Amino acid sequence: MGLLLGALAGCSQRPEPTVDAFLQRHWAEPLPPQGPPPAAFSPLEASLDPDACGQCHAQQWASWRTSLHGRSVGAGLLWQLELMDRDDGCLRCHAPLAEQGALLALEHHWADAPTQPLPEYVEAGLGHQGLVCAACHVRGHRRYGPPSRGAAAAGAPHGGFTASAAFEDSRFCSHCHQFPDDGPRIAGKLLEDTYRQWLASPYAGAGDGRQTCQSCHMPERQHLWRGIRDPQMTRRAIDASLRVNALGGGRYEARAVIRNSGAGHHFPTYMVPKVELVFYLHEDGSTRELGRGTIGWSVDTGLTREIADTRIAAGEARDFRQPFTAPDGDWHVELVMRVNPAEHYERIYRDSLNHADQLPAAAVPLLRQALAEAVAAQYELLRIEASAPGAKRDRFPRTAEPAAARTDRRSRPDGA
Secondary structure, three states: OOOOOOOHHEEEEEOOOOOOHHHHHHHHOOOOOOOHHHHHOOOHHHHOOOHHOOOOOHHHHHHHHHHHHHHHOOOHHHHHHHHOOOOOOHHHHHOOOOHHHHHHHHHOOOOOOOOOEEEEEEEOOOOOOOOOOHHEEEEEEEEOOOOOOOOOOOEEEEEEEEEOOOHHHHHHHHHHHHHOOOOOEEEOEEEHHHHHHHHHHHOOOOOOOOOOOOHHHHHHHOOOOOOOOOHHHHHHHEEEEEEEEEEEEEHHHHHHHEEEEOOOOOOOOOOOOEEEEEEEEOOOOOOOEEEEEEEEEOOOOOOOEEEEOOEEEEEEEEEEEEEEEEOOEEEEEEEEEEEEHHHHHHHHHHHHHHHHHEEEEEHHHHHHHHHHHHHHHOOEEEEEEOOOOOOOOOOOOOOOOEEHHHOOOOOOOOOO
């Protein structure tokens, strides 16, 4: 399903010289206002509202609505805007259009708010609609996109579009997913470094194995951008195994090996998500937790120091070893992996709510909503089991399955 199928399948397209030249101009900061629309444009063509785009690009619009791009201005950002007297750079990626910035400046009474009414093509709710279609595809009311997969035709809507290979190049995504060298760092590491992680991965090489950001996160040009909040996407990123080794004298070690076999960047790529590993011992109908491990980059909520970095680079693996004691008998170890996609934010929200009396009144309900959404995003990724060494037969699977696919639903240690 391509971006330019349907109504755009045959749009006339103008060539663009090079990816570098296109990106330098396309993401020039700050993005300029669109300016007056062409006289021949209907109000629908001139509108920057994603709903207007969806009138013709229904499939792309429907996918975008379900994506994080479509929710990049949510409670987690809006409560912070209540504390600001100007935009401190958040909108650069969360709501990049100049028109969106103007609407939010008016809403929050920032000093740089426009003094004149905004043009009719700027819908009142645009500031809250996140990374909208126009942020990537419209400049000066001209349309831009990847080369068409269909035949060109004359008389295309909104004057056709400018085709650029940049839309299929990972550098396009680096505008938001890679901080510059002088960007904020902790322990010498850029807070956002996904593009360079990809560059260092096997997927960035030439040849059949090359995978771009788009080929994973926009397969067949679908506007999904699935990531760690999606269990199926996360499950495809890793291989997991579990075994138990005898150490003697009733002592054992459970060894889990987690390999980043499918993500073209660190797993997870930056500080917000965490993946928790919990080891359980099941014996004689009882369950005992043995210990925990974490995959992720943990930093303090003030963004001043690193706590730990256990992320797994693309193609690499990490061992998690859990020692324990157990008697002879019929027992097995279970590894449960849970994903908290917003763990870092969750800590920030809880810390901030401890000082709710010092926050603007309008920020508090948004903050509570942001916390509830962060908690609701958690999910169980998989469970795998390993028998005691020397057991007559291995009754438990050593290969990982998504939790949703399991039919054997033993009572869960967490009571879920």
